[in-house]
Amino acid sequence: MFSTCSVLGFRGKAWHFLNLSQLCRLFFILFCFFAAGVPSAKERTFIAVKPDGVQRRLVGQVIHRFERRGFKLVGLKLLQVSKNLLSQHYCQLTKKPFYPDLVEYMTSGPVVAMVWEGPNIVQTCRMMVGHTNPAEAHAGTIRADFSLHVSRNVVHASDSLEGAQREIMLWFDGHDLLKWDCIDQSVTSEL
Incomplete structure (x- = not known):
C-alpha cells in the first residue's frame, strides 16, 4: 500500500x-x-488544442498527459483554421446562436490538431479532457486544470469513434498520419 x-x-x-x-x-x-477496460484493437481519436491553449503555451502539457497515459501520437500539425473547415467540423452547430462567436474564437489564433492512437482511446480521452464547462469538470482533467471559461476551454476531443473518424478525415490527409512503433511497446513485445 x-x-x-x-x-x-x-x-x-x-x-x-x-x-x-x-x-x-x-x-x-x-x-x-x-x-479503459481490457485493451482492445487500437482506436484513433482527434484532439485539438484550441487557440487559447496554443496562445497560453499549454500544448506541451496537453501532449504530455496523453503520452503519460500511454497513447501514441500519429499525426500533428499547427494551422490557422479556415471558416470552411470549421463549418464542416461544427456542422451540427451552424444554426446555434453562439456559432459566430465560436468561429471568431477558433480563427483567432493557431490550432494544434492531433491524432492519437491506443486502446479505448476515444472514451478515455474524453474523460481526461473533462466536461465542456470547466466549472463542471472533475479535478485533474485538462479543462479543470487549464480552462478559463466555457467558451475558452483549451481542447476539443472527439465524442465517438464515428466522430473521430469523420474529424480525422476532415483535418488530415492519409499521408499525414504515420505508422510507427513506440520503443517501449516493441521492447516489451520482444521479451
Missing part, C-alpha cells in the same frame, strides 16, 4: 491520512485506468 501511495504522489502512511484532494486524484486515476 505504501509503495502505491508514493508512486501516485500521495504522502501518508495509510489511506485514512489522504486528504480530500488526494482522494479525488486517486479515484480519478483509478477511474481512468479501469474505464
Whole structure:
C-alpha cells in the first residue's frame, strides 16, 4: 500500500491520512485506468488544442498527459483554421446562436490538431479532457486544470469513434498520419 501511495504522489502512511484532494486524484486515476477496460484493437481519436491553449503555451502539457497515459501520437500539425473547415467540423452547430462567436474564437489564433492512437482511446480521452464547462469538470482533467471559461476551454476531443473518424478525415490527409512503433511497446513485445 505504501509503495502505491508514493508512486501516485500521495504522502501518508495509510489511506485514512489522504486528504480530500488526494482522494479525488486517486479515484480519478483509478477511474481512468479501469474505464479503459481490457485493451482492445487500437482506436484513433482527434484532439485539438484550441487557440487559447496554443496562445497560453499549454500544448506541451496537453501532449504530455496523453503520452503519460500511454497513447501514441500519429499525426500533428499547427494551422490557422479556415471558416470552411470549421463549418464542416461544427456542422451540427451552424444554426446555434453562439456559432459566430465560436468561429471568431477558433480563427483567432493557431490550432494544434492531433491524432492519437491506443486502446479505448476515444472514451478515455474524453474523460481526461473533462466536461465542456470547466466549472463542471472533475479535478485533474485538462479543462479543470487549464480552462478559463466555457467558451475558452483549451481542447476539443472527439465524442465517438464515428466522430473521430469523420474529424480525422476532415483535418488530415492519409499521408499525414504515420505508422510507427513506440520503443517501449516493441521492447516489451520482444521479451
